[in-house]
Amino acid sequence: MTRSIRPLVAGNWKMNGLRAELAIAAEVAKGYAPELKNKVDLAICPPASLLFMTSAALIGTRIATGGQDCSIQEAGAFTGEISAAMLADAGASYAIVGHSERRTLHGETNAIVKEKAQASQKALLVPIVCVGETKDEREAGRALAIVRKQLRGSVPDGATAATLVIAYEPVWAIGTGLTPTPQDVAEMHEAIRAELGKLLGKSVAAGVRLLYGGSVKPSNAAELMNVAHVDGALVGGASLKAEDFLAIAKACA
Numbered sequence: 034m035t036r037s038i039r040p041l042v043a044g045n046w047k048m049n050g051l052r053a054e055l056a057i058a059a060e061v062a063k064g065y066a067p068e069l070k071n072k073v074d075l076a077i078c079p080p081a082s083l084l085f086m087t088s089a090a091l092i093g094t095r096i097a098t099g100g101q102d103c104s105i106q107e108a109g110a111f112t113g114e115i116s117a118a119m120l121a122d123a124g125a126s127y128a129i130v131g132h133s134e135r136r137t138l139h140g141e142t143n144a145i146v147k148e149k150a151q152a153s154q155k156a157l158l159v160p161i162v163c164v165g166e167t168k169d170e171r172e173a174g175r176a177l178a179i180v181r182k183q184l185r186g187s188v189p190d191g192a193t194a195a196t197l198v199i200a201y202e203p204v205w206a207i208g209t210g211l212t213p214t215p216q217d218v219a220e221m222h223e224a225i226r227a228e229l230g231k232l233l234g235k236s237v238a239a240g241v242r243l244l245y246g247g248s249v250k251p252s253n254a255a256e257l258m259n260v261a262h263v264d265g266a267l268v269g270g271a272s273l274k275a276e277d278f279l280a281i282a283k284a285c286a
């Protein structure tokens with residue numbers, strides 16, 4: 034497959050990983066051979082406690098790091114929060130915002146996700162804005178409408194291909210082993226590109242990286258990554274095994 038957009042494969046470690054798991058990042062770096070480096074960008078989003086050490090361990094490897102969330106605030110009395118500037122200071126280049134676990138478990142609305150994306154951009158991080166429908170919404174035939182609405186509500190105004198990544202993650206596919214059909218992914222990614230065209234202009238939208246996420250693993254990566262308008266993956270569980278993460282990256286090359 035000839036790609037016009039350089040793909041990105043980002044690993045979301047979620048709340049997994051102690052210092053011993055830095056070995057996973059080192060192993061990914063070891064396997065990021067020149068032929069892969071030439072074709073695919075990689076990012077690892079460890080828990081905040083490991084962000085600085087992961088970033089330091091990956092210096093010189095061209096593997097980026099990212100935070101899994103950030104505050105809408107810049108600084109101050111917000112116990113437990115982490116600002117986008119803090120993520121950047123710890124070496125991050127990306128921030129995942131609006132992950133379905135944040136939307137569901139922490140009540141994050143599209144407006145909050147947009148503020149987080151803007152806060153990320155202000156700190157010169159690239160937000161990976163997550164969108165996706167629930168099982169009920171898909172079964173009710175509302176998947177496209179829901180995702181379009183999430184995009185309208187969460188994408189920062191004036192974003193460019195260099196300052197925005199979108200991850201389509203059907204909620205029902207995250208951590209379940211279930212995946213949409215390639216046809217469903219194709220339909221959704223085409224709709225996302227079209228909606229971004231309305232929001233940001235067609236030429237900007239044409240260059241924005243659209244990741245697919247939700248139970249991506251080595252066995253299904255080739256099928257999912259070769260769908261039109263899929264420019265990489267956001268990988269949860271499989272990113273905790275260097276070999277699997279690299280195999281998914283290779284499927285994008």
Ligand code: PEP
Nearest residue numbers: 207208246247248269270
């Ligand atoms: C995720 O949480 O972003 C994700 C895609 O998880 P998994 O790959 O485990 O489904």
